Amino acid sequence: MEVAGETLWLLPERAVWWPAASMLLVADVHFGKAAAYRALGQPVPAGTTRDNLARLSDLAARYPARELVFLGDFLHARASRTPALLAALADWRAGLQSAVQPGLRCTLVRGNHDARAGDPPPSLDIAVVSEPWRRGPFALCHLPGAANGGYELAGHLHPAYTLRAGSDSVRLPCFVFDAHAGILPAFGAFTGHAPVRRAPQRRVYVIGDGRVWAVPAR
Secondary structure (H helix, E strand, O other): OEEOOEEOEEEOOOEEEEHHHOEEEEEOOOEOHHHHHHHOOOOOOOOHHHHHHHHHHHHHHHOOOOEEEEOOOOEOOHHHOOHHHHHHHHHHHHHHHHHHOOOOEEEEEOOHHHHHHOOOOHHHOEEEEOOOEEEOOEEEOOOOOOOOOOEEEEOOOOEEEEEEEOOEEEEEEEEEEOOOEEEOOEOOOOOOOEEOOOOOOOEEEEEEOOEEEEOOOO
């Protein structure tokens, strides 16, 4: 799709590919969220970190990216910084540099969870910036509305749209593009969702069956 004079690819992996900048963008990975819940005694699924890292590596392998940008909430909480998680992140970053995409830069635009969880360890070689981070016509943010000028690309909301057919319905993660801002779906495999409704000039694209689908305007 065309946004602010640039071509963006909306990917079913819940990511955006910006070809002109050789940039992949993802939002709300929330590494260690499941571990933080388990530390509180909550029964939650295991393996989410492995799944998230595998999907990131696959994206980096399939697109000639020079930069991978996280639009906030890289780590979920202080309790997420377990030795196992940090070791998995270190292995993933080393694999990117040595085999998948040598020279790939990683940048984190701090989100609200990052303020509590702390920045990624320096050994991961992930640059950390505050929002809005301006790149070309875009203001890269975590919180929608954090920029003053430029077209915002943000996360935070974990948007999902409900499709209905008679008495049946299905809720799907989605991309949302308004006149001055676009919201990415949460990349993390273990995150909640916020409902999205149609609005004037709003374009909604749901993710399902390995594809991205435009929701027709009413």
